[in-house]
Amino acid sequence: MKLVSLLGCAAAFCLSVSVTAMPATLSKPQYSPPEQTIPAAQDIPYPGTMKLSVDAREHEQGIFRVTQIIPVTQVGRITLLYPEWLPGNHAPRGEIEKVAGLEFSVDGKRIDWVRDNVDVYAFHLNVPAGATEIKAKFDFVSATVNNQGRIVMASSMLNLRWHQVSLYPAGYYVRQIPVEAQVRYPDGWQAASSLRPIDNIDGAVVYDKVDYDTLVDSPVFAGAHFRAYKLTNRAHLNIVADDPKYLEAKNDQIALHGKLVREAEALFGSRPYDRYDFLLALTDEMGGIGIEHHRSSENAVGRPYFTDWDKGPGRRNLLPHEITHVWNGKYRRPQGMWTPDFRQPMRDNLLWVYEGQTQFWGYVLGARSGLYSKQDTLDAIASIAAAMDQRVGRQWRPLVDTTHDPIIAARRPKPWASWQRQEDYYNEGLLIWLEADQIIRRESGGTKSLENFARKFFGGKNGDYGVVTYEEQDVIDALNEVQAYDWAGFIEQRVHQVTSEAPKEGLALGGYRLIYVDRPSPYILANDRRRKQLDLSHGIGLIMGGKGTIKSVVWNSPAFKAGLRSGLTISAVNGQAYSDEQLKQAIIDNEGQDRSIDIFAKNGGAYHNFLVDFNRGMLYPQLEKIAGEGVEESGIDRLLTPKTQ
Incomplete structure (x- = not known):
């Protein structure tokens, strides 16, 4: 009886507490969507030319001083944007946290600004009556140690990236906004860019007027130790280094870079640029980078690129990859990755074409030019195939989903990359396009290859550094025009479906098999x-x-x-x-x-x-020639054969 009584009291107590703690109704707010405060971009000319002045002389402390004149034709509220979604990064990478000391003025009088409370890359200003231009001033305080981001200023060089040191007006396609830029570099330094300098005024290099889209696509390398080499009539190799001894390239090394340009133009059958400038930094001080641009590369590698030439291929596949992007990624671009400004999100689902086929052609061009030996290229493909075999995450995550990784993961380290997967569209994409090449060779009786697709799909007008967009169906249609096959099913299975094994069929079709040996290549x-x-x-x-x-x-x-x-x-x-x-x-x-x-x-x-x-x-891992393929060239052998002298 006592036990029952105690239990009853406990139950009553619990019921009492429960009833007391719970109100009859809960407060329920209603969602209030944010006001659309930023005008959509329109494809209309911007009324006026922005003037951008950058002082890059404080390189020891990593500070860019920026002054920008922005014409205005209206009073009241206008919105200025800082670039957020950056081409080549495939993700929102604008370092707005490094913008400091921002102020605006009209006729010498400071005006207030407010940051948008949704899009933090947007700044709203009220333009007073009678104003014809706004002056913006700010500092871009770049990283001084690695954990703050990529270092772009060092003791003997810098990488000027225009999106980091400029604003642009909302409401316009960036290709419709003219801009004139000038830069003060440290005394004695030389600079290179796809932008053409037209004057030097009081120590400032003045560049030709371009649209803002072209400006952002035209980075600068400048340094105290600089050398430029003419590769062809329209291509140059511009090098900055931490120390002048690393600039000592041999003639045959430079000649291979010239052959790279000729092989690329022979592959695609066109030249969609007026001039192409490789920008290459040899440095252990400035951060590494590998970003494509339409008329230049933007690459920083270790110092001994030339001096350790005989110790292995090193990073010599980087420039073949970057120049391939002129055609694949810049001239031809997935529709979802072309945006009218740097505010609109990019849709990366075709990166298996954009980066995957570029990775494929990069290694092919490396071999054809001689920057990579044929054996080094075979060893690289073996390592890639073996590494993709380790990506057991393909059991749950199809390749197409890895194209979102630049946004999802932002290239941060992962605890279990083989299970989570990474940006596998690069190297697994290479294997897929290798298989496509070998299928075309087989189905056509050896009369065609993926090179026919490359010329048809990526080739354009000489000198045209505009953009032509495409969708997945366009890729399938172009493949079928080259060689009839179930390309839709091929892509569906290898790109959009989960699978248990890496796509290595191209190796066997090309006359090689993946084996494992006891010595590293x-x-x-x-x-x-x-x-x-x-x-x-x-x-x-x-x-x-x-x-x-x-x-x-x-x-x-x-x-x-x-x-x-x-x-x-x-x-x-x-x-x-x-x-x-x-x-x-x-x-x-x-x-x-x-x-x-x-x-x-x-x-x-x-x-x-x-x-x-x-x-x-x-x-x-190692590639072994399949028995019976040793007498005559296999498909992969023919793929890697140079096309020019």
Whole structure:
């Protein structure tokens, strides 16, 4: 009876508390959508020419001083925008957080501004009566250490990116906004850009008037140590370096870059530029970059690009990739990736064409020009195919979904990249287009190839650096015009559907198979040296960074099944102090043995033993010629054969 009574009291108490705590009704707000405060872009001429002046002399502290004159033809409210969605980045990458000291004035009198409360890249101003122009002043305080973003100013060079140092008026297509720009560089420095300088006024380089779209597409490299090489009548290689000794390129090295241009023009059968300028920085101080532009590249690589030429191919596939973008990505562009201004979001779902086929042609042109040897190219394709085999995330995430990764992940490191997937449209796209090339060769009896598609689809008018857009169906139609095949089904299966295996059929059709050997290729060794890593991903499933730190672990690999993950620090292997050589030797010694490899690793203040069940020894990818293909050239051999002398 007492127990029942106590239980009854408890229940009553709970009921009482429940009733007391819950009000009869909850407050329910109604959603109030934000007011549309920014005028939509219209394809009409902007009334006037903006004047942009940049002082880039404070390079030691990373500060660009900006003064901009913006004509106005109306009083009252106007909106100025800072570029947000940047071509070539495939995502909103505008560094508006680095804009400081912003102020506006009319006739010397300061006017107030307010940032839009939805689009923080927009600034609203009230223009007083009688005003004909607004003066904007601000500083772009660029990164001074790596964790603040990419460093664009260093002790002996800088990378001027116009979208970082300018505003533009809302309500107009950016191709309709004229702008005249001038820059003051540090004394004695030389600069290169696809923009043409027309004057020098009081130490400021004055550039020819262009539209704002072209301005943003025309970055500048400037430096104290500068050299320019003429490659062809319309192409130049412009180099800045941390030290003049890195500028010492040999004649045959420069000649290969000239051959790259000729091979690219022969491949696509056109020249959609008036002049093309490779911009190449050889630096360990300024941040690395690889962005395409219609009439230039924008690339920063390590210092020994020329001086370590004989130590492996290094980054020499970068410039072939970038010049391919002139045709694929700049002249021909997916409809969803062309926008009227830098405010509208881009739709990246055709990056498997934009970047995937560029990756494919980049390696082909690297081989045809001689920047990559044929063997280095085969070794690169082997590594790519093997790496894509590790992307077990294709079981749940189709390739097309990885095209959204620039927006989703912003290239931040991932804990389990092989399961999450990354921007796989680059390298898996390469494999898909390799297969397409070999299918066309087979179906046409060797009379056609993907090169016929490239000339038909990407070729344009000489000198036309405008844009022609396309959709997926246009790609399918063009492929069928070259060679009839079920291209719609081909693309559906490889791009839009999940699968269990990387698309390696192009290797076999091209006369090669992927095998694994016990020694790394020079390509892998050079890649490890550049990335300061040890790649054991194809066997035990680890990539090691410096000082024994695990850089990444392949999902479902032996290392994964043992419980290892990225970020752990290995202290010992089989009871011996860790070194890269000790880990490799342990793997070699364990080949064919019925035992585990004992890895002792630290996580914070705790230590653990991880027993890795792996006895297959060292494994590195390689392409092997299929028997019967050695006498005559296979499809891949013919693909990599130069087209020009």
